[in-house]
Amino acid sequence: MKLTIIQTGDVPAPLRERFGPYHQMFRAMFEATGGDFTYEAVLASDGEALPDPAGLEAIVITGSPAGVYDDLPWIEPLRGFIRAAYAAATPMLGICFGHQIMADALGGEVRKSEKGWGMGRHLYAVTARPGFMEGAPETLSVACSHQDQVIVPPETAEVILASDFTPNAGLAYRNQKALSFQPHPEFSDDYAVALAELRRGRAPDEVVDRAMASIAKPSDSADLARYIGRFFKGG
Template sequence: MKIGLLETGNPPGDLAETHGGYAAMFEALLGPEHSYRVYDVQKGELPEDPAENDAYVITGSAAGVYDPLPWIEPLKAFLRAAKGETPLVGVCFGHQIMAEAFGGKVVKSDKGWGVGLQAYEVAERAPWMDDAHHVSVPGSHQDQVVELPPGTRVLAGSAFTPYGILAYDDARAISMQFHPEFSPAYAKALIEARRGTRFTDEQADAAIASLSAENDRTRMAEWIGRFLAQETQA
C-alpha cells in the first residue's frame, strides 16, 4: 500500500534528532510493508490529486485548526477533495482538521491539557477493531472537537475527550485524538520540553508517571492497518 503522510508539524527543539519526525514515527508504527511519501504541508506541499496514493495519514501539529496560517485552508480543501475517494486517517491535529473540513467544530478547550496516557472507553466496534473495551495511548492536546460533522460515529472517548475516536462512513475515514505514533520515551521528552511553559511541574510529573503503564499503541497500529486494508480493497 502506498501511504501519503501529510506532515503538519515537527517535534520541538532537538527532539527530532533523537526520536525522528512525525512522518517517521508513523512509518515505524505502520510498518515496512507499506511504501510512504511525505508531504511537508507547512511548506505548502500537498498531493496534486488524491489518487497519488492509496491512503493518507494526517499527522499532529502544534498549530490549531483555527489559526490563520496559509497552509490550513488548502489542507481542508484537499481533505474535502479526497473525502469518499481515498481512505484517510487523522491523528490529533489530523483528527481536528478532518472534523473542521467535514463540517464540525474545534476549539481550544477550557478543560485544559490532556497529556500523558489517555484512556478511552469503546462505545461502538467497527469491523476493523477487536473486542477491547478500552484503549490507552499517549496523548497531548488542548484543542478538542466539540461539534461532530454530519454522518460521524463516535467509536470511543472519555469524560475529558468525548469524541476520542471517530468514523466517517461517507468519507472512508477514521480519526483519533490521542497519538499512537508517540513512543512513551518521546511522549515523556515532549512533556519535559514543555514543563513550566504549557504544564506545571505537578501536571508534568503526573503525566510522565502515567506513561510507565502498559499502552495500546500496537493495537492501534493493528486497527489502523486493518482499516486501511479494508478500505483499499473495497
C-alpha cells in the same frame, strides 16, 4: 498500499535530533504492524504542495503545534484537500491535529478546550467497533498531547473512542473511508515522556508530573496501530 503522509508540523526542535520527524514515526508504527505499506511524505506545513487526493491510495494526516483556527497559508488548502479526499472516498486517517482538521473541514467544531492540557497516557472507552476494530477490548490506553479538541463531531461521523476528558477522541466516518483519533499511537513512550517534560512551564507542573507517571501504565498503542492497519486494508 502506498501511504501518503501529510506532515502538518514537526517534532519540537530540542527533540528532533533524538526522535526524528513525525512522518518517520508513522512509518515505524505501520512497519511494526507487519502491514505491506510503502510511504511518501508531503511536508505541507513547510509549503510543499498537496497532491490530488483522488490519485492517492491512502492518506495519513499528522499532528501539529498549529490549531485549525490559526491563520497559516497551508491550512485552508488542507481543508480543501480533506473535502476532496472524502468526496473521492480515498482512505484517510487523521491523528491529533489531523483528527481535528478533518472534523473541522467536514462540518464539526474544534476549539481549545477549557479542560486544559491532555498529555501522558489516557484511558479511552471503545464506544463502537467498526469491522476493523472487531474484538477490541472495552478500553484502550494511548498517549496524547493536546489542548484543542473536537467539541462537536461532523454529522457524518460516529464516535468510536471516548473519555471524560476527550468525549470525541475517535471518529469513524460513515463513508467507511475516513478515520481519526485524538491520541497518538505513533508515539514511543520515550517521546511521550520527553514531550511532556518539554511542556513544563506551559502546562502546570502537576499535569506534567501526572502525565510522566502515567507512562508506567501498559500501552495499547500497538493494538490501535493494528486496527488502523486493518482499516487501510479494507477490513
